[in-house]
Amino acid sequence: MTSTLEIRDLHAGIEGKEILKGVNLTLRQGEIHALMGPNGSGKSTLAYVIMGHPHYEVYKGDILLDGESILDMSPDERARAGLFLAFQYPVAIPGVTVAHFLRQAVSAVRGYTAQKTEEGPVGSNLMPMREFRKELNEAMQMLGIDPSFARRYLNDGFSGGEKKRLEILQLAMLRPKFAILDETDSGLDIDAVRAVAEGVKRLVGPELGVLIITHYQRILNYIQPHYVHVFYDGRIVMSGGPELALKLEEKGYDWVREQFGEKEKVLVG
Numbered sequence: 662m663t664s665t666l667e668i669r670d671l672h673a674g675i676e677g678k679e680i681l682k683g684v685n686l687t688l689r690q691g692e693i694h695a696l697m698g699p700n701g702s703g704k705s706t707l708a709y710v711i712m713g714h715p716h717y718e719v720y721k722g723d724i725l726l727d728g729e730s731i732l733d734m735s736p737d738e739r740a741r742a743g744l745f746l747a748f749q750y751p752v753a754i755p756g757v758t759v760a761h762f763l764r765q766a767v768s769a770v771r772g773y774t775a776q777k778t779e780e781g782p783v784g785s786n787l788m789p790m791r792e793f794r795k796e797l798n799e800a801m802q803m804l805g806i807d808p809s810f811a812r813r814y815l816n817d818g819f820s821g822g823e824k825k826r827l828e829i830l831q832l833a834m835l836r837p838k839f840a841i842l843d844e845t846d847s848g849l850d851i852d853a854v855r856a857v858a859e860g861v862k863r864l865v866g867p868e869l870g871v872l873i874i875t876h877y878q879r880i881l882n883y884i885q886p887h888y889v890h891v892f893y894d895g896r897i898v899m900s901g902g903p904e905l906a907l908k909l910e911e912k913g914y915d916w917v918r919e920q921f922g923e924k925e926k927v928l929v930g
């Protein structure tokens with residue numbers, strides 16, 4: 662069955678300040694959607710609210726995975742249900758290696774649990790080391806990540822491009838149903854954009870729905886979106902095909918501001 666992630670009239674914000682003002686968006690597995698919009702319009706907020714970041718409050722509307730509301734689910738429950746977010750600003754965790762972190766994350770998401778018995782726990786909460794190593798090596802190779810990264814502390818001293826590549830490595834290992842990539846292309850040199858884009862491209866397919874948040878049409882040359890949405894002042898104000906991204910690049914957001922004026926959603930193309 663094809664999974665669906667539906668965002669329905671979502672109003673959300675922080676400390677009583679409404680940032681999302683009625684977002685409607687439906688993603689299906691196998692679809693690639695691009696979300697573009699000016700700084701501060703609420704794109705990252707949308708990503709955080711979908712993942713259940715505890716700082717944000719939902720005032721109205723719903724987020725449904727296969728028809729069931731996920732609003733009461735914790736971020737890790739959402740991850741286990743198949744949602745993934747690649748952060749715009751990944752955090753560093755000195756003391757935790759990339760391999761250790763990934764093994765924990767993959768094991769949790771795939772539901773490895775020790776059986777409780779009277780003699781104590783049987784089995785492990787972790788994916789077997791050999792299996793994990795094999796998968797990790799394959800994924801690193803596919804993404805052109807040097808194997809030595811597995812032993813480094815998570816994002817500690819990583820360059821901007823290395824951090825973004827690591828986000829894609831997580832995506833490759835976690836195999837979610839829906840991935841939100843929040844500016845995974847920002848701050849990357851030309852070769853790194855291509856490497857990241859090609860990594861994502863290898864992961865897309867009928868099992869993965871992607872929401873790519875980006876400021877640049879560039880990455881969309883590598884990963885062709887089925888739909889492009891323009892985000893403005895807390896909601897989607899235009900939707901169209903890939904040509905909409907080109908038009909935005911050419912005309913800028915003033916064009917959106919002018920023609921969209923007030924509040925009605927415009928369909929282009």
Ligand SMILES: Nc1ncnc2c1ncn2[C@@H]1O[C@H](COP(=O)(O)OP(=O)(O)OP(=O)(O)O)[C@@H](O)[C@H]1O
Nearest residue numbers: 675680698699700701702703704705706707716749
């Ligand atoms: N913790 C917070 N406290 C106060 N305001 C916040 C908080 N988080 C976000 N905001 C505000 O919400 C608005 C939307 O921010 P958000 O990060 O979602 O924008 P964005 O579209 O991702 O921008 P960018 O393109 O620069 O990444 C901004 O005005 C921001 O200052």
Ligand SMILES: [Mg+2]
Nearest residue numbers: 704705706749
């Ligand atoms: Mg952002």
